[in-house]
Amino acid sequence: MTVLKAAEIDRFVANPPDAGGVVLVFGPDTGLVSERATRLVNKASEGDSDPFNLIKIDAADISADPNRLIDEVLTVPLFGGRRIVWVKDASGKNLNPAMEPVLKLDDWQTLVVLEAGDIKKGAGLRKLVETHKRAIALPCYADSDRGIDHLIDEETREAGLSITREARASLHSLLGGDRMASRGELKKLCLYALHKGRIDSEDIEAIIGDASAFETSELIDAAATGDLAMLDHGLERLAEAGSKASVIANQALKHFQQLHRMRIDVDQGKSAQAVIDGQRPPVFFSRKPKFSQQLRIWALKDLEKAMDILSEATRISRLNDPLGVPVLSEALLKLGRAARARNQRR
Numbered sequence: 001m002t003v004l005k006a007a008e009i010d011r012f013v014a015n016p017p018d019a020g021g022v023v024l025v026f027g028p029d030t031g032l033v034s035e036r037a038t039r040l041v042n043k044a045s046e047g048d049s050d051p052f053n054l055i056k057i058d059a060a061d062i063s064a065d066p067n068r069l070i071d072e073v074l075t076v077p078l079f080g081g082r083r084i085v086w087v088k089d090a091s092g093k094n095l096n097p098a099m100e101p102v103l104k105l106d107d108w109q110t111l112v113v114l115e116a117g118d119i120k121k122g123a124g125l126r127k128l129v130e131t132h133k134r135a136i137a138l139p140c141y142a143d144s145d146r147g148i149d150h151l152i153d154e155e156t157r158e159a160g161l162s163i164t165r166e167a168r169a170s171l172h173s174l175l176g177g178d179r180m181a182s183r184g185e186l187k188k189l190c191l192y193a194l195h196k197g198r199i200d201s202e203d204i205e206a207i208i209g210d211a212s213a214f215e216t217s218e219l220i221d222a223a224a225t226g227d228l229a230m231l232d233h234g235l236e237r238l239a240e241a242g243s244k245a246s247v248i249a250n251q252a253l254k255h256f257q258q259l260h261r262m263r264i265d266v267d268q269g270k271s272a273q274a275v276i277d278g279q280r281p282p283v284f285f286s287r288k289p290k291f292s293q294q295l296r297i298w299a300l301k302d303l304e305k306a307m308d309i310l311s312e313a314t315r316i317s318r319l320n321d322p323l324g325v326p327v328l329s330e331a332l333l334k335l336g337r338a339a340r341a342r343n344q345r346r
Helices: 006-014 030-045 059-064 067-074 096-103 124-129 145-159 165-172 179-193 201-211 213-225 228-241 245-267 272-277 285-297 300-319 321-345
Strands: 021-026 054-058 084-088 111-115 135-139
Touching: 006 030, 006 135, 021 030, 021 096, 021 124, 030 084, 030 111, 030 179, 054 059, 054 067, 059 067, 059 084, 067 084, 067 096, 096 124, 124 135, 145 165, 145 179, 165 201, 179 201, 213 228, 213 245, 213 285, 213 321, 228 321, 245 272, 245 285, 245 300, 245 321, 272 285, 285 321, 300 321
Parallel strands: 021 111, 021 135, 054 084, 084 111
Antiparallel strands: none
8 A cells, every 4th residue: 555645645636546446545634534535536536426436335334235345346337437436434344344355356447435534553444455556545634834824825815815924823823633624714714804805813813713713722821821710611611612622632732842842942042032933933922921921831841741641632532532522621631730830839
């Protein structure tokens, strides 16, 4: 199996191979998995919606009847065109009995797209297809800063809008955990700002703030500064709103990773204010005092422990959604208590 790197994936999705084969789209960012699988199928089918050529099957049906997959793969389209079998929700289903006969074929013209969630290396579908020459894997992880910039540019360009530097910096701290959620927030923001031609910080606070994005920043800042009253209130709202814990855990992890990089610069002799002012993308002006306070509280070794705690919370919340909120709450409360103790000592 060829596992494509991030820079190669968009090119592959935009220009899928003409021959048959298997494409496994998987990863913890379920929104990005869905988006890439949909784009791949649309491009490969060239807009052909003929139900005899584009077959959508739930993985549970394939698991219950393993012979169905190879029957679909070997079916020849009645009126020509390309046949695509799109298997949805392939995570946690035992598809090996269905996939093994397909992978033993010498040649086939059907494109099989497997849409899955996070699959560990050497397990399940990844283990089965990893050595097959006609299989491609497209891993989907949370957007990096570069990916978020690309997403912002894509949506604002389509809407014919510009965006200020401060607004872009704000969005960096609010997006990235789930591609579908991020794109939805951006589309809503662009619609709100359409009449004025430009997105600024006030637009973000007015629109994304209502969707708990600004609440997320406040929640993370409360944990990082030891403001337990604010943190308790934010966790209550998180549980009531049914927010996706894995997204917030990932944002908290990114925040502490940024603090870690900044702490290194401060320990090397730079002033905290200079480090904060020098961040790219820039820190949103209303959060600069919070960053200053957090840099005073957190030492390098403590930040490393915090990142370990948040990394584990992110992993668990992605793998088990019902456990997400309690696991994230425990992690943030642990960090909040630690920050409060250090702040009181200072």
